[in-house]
Amino acid sequence: MSRDVQHVSPEDSVHRAxxxxxxxxxxxxxxxxxxxxxxxxxxxxxxxxxTAAGKAPETSRVGDAMSTEVRTCYATQSVDDVLTQMGDVQIRRVPVVDQQSHSLVGIVSLGDMATKQTSGIGQALQEISSPTDGAAKAK
Structure with a gap:
């Protein structure tokens, strides 16, 4: 995982992000x-x-545009568990949080895992990249 993670606050502007x-x-x-x-x-x-909603980036807040349903993992979780999670929800990056405080300690990406581990990467990439039901996505 990468430990030096850039981040923003909900009060920061979308422009800053x-x-x-x-x-x-x-x-x-x-x-x-x-x-x-x-x-x-x-x-x-x-x-x-x-942007598509016509909001000005300088005055629009990150908290109004962000996703709040975030999949996370712990530094102690196995690579296989995290890869399975990535494939299940089709994401390429997962924030790593402290198990007790839920404070951000890093982020792990599919690329991080590909450079460190070969087992399970192909299956995860296939699941992440597989098309989903377009009608369900459009809702």
Whole structure:
């Protein structure tokens, strides 16, 4: 996992989140209130929930565009468990939180696992990349 994780607060502007994404060449950021993970914001969230809704990026808040249902894992979990979770919900990054405090301690990506482990990566990538029912996605 990567431990030095860029993040934003729910009170930060969507513009600030986009600037960080551009600067670090990333497409998602954990949203942290104090040290507790409260959500994730992606470039897609910014586009769909903010820009497409006609909200000004300088005044729109991250808290209004972020996803609050975030899958997390613990540093003590097995790679296989995390890969299964990634495949089940078709995500490529999972925030790593402290088991007691739920504070953000890192983030693990499919790429991190691919460079460190070969077992299970192919299956996870297939599950993450498989198309889902378009009608269900459109709702």
């Amino acid at each position: 986009a600037q960080i994404m551009k600067e670090f060449n990333i497409g998602s950021l954990p949203v942290v209130d104090g040290d507790k993970l409260v959500g994730m914001i992606t470039d897609r969230d910014i586009t769909v929930r903010s």
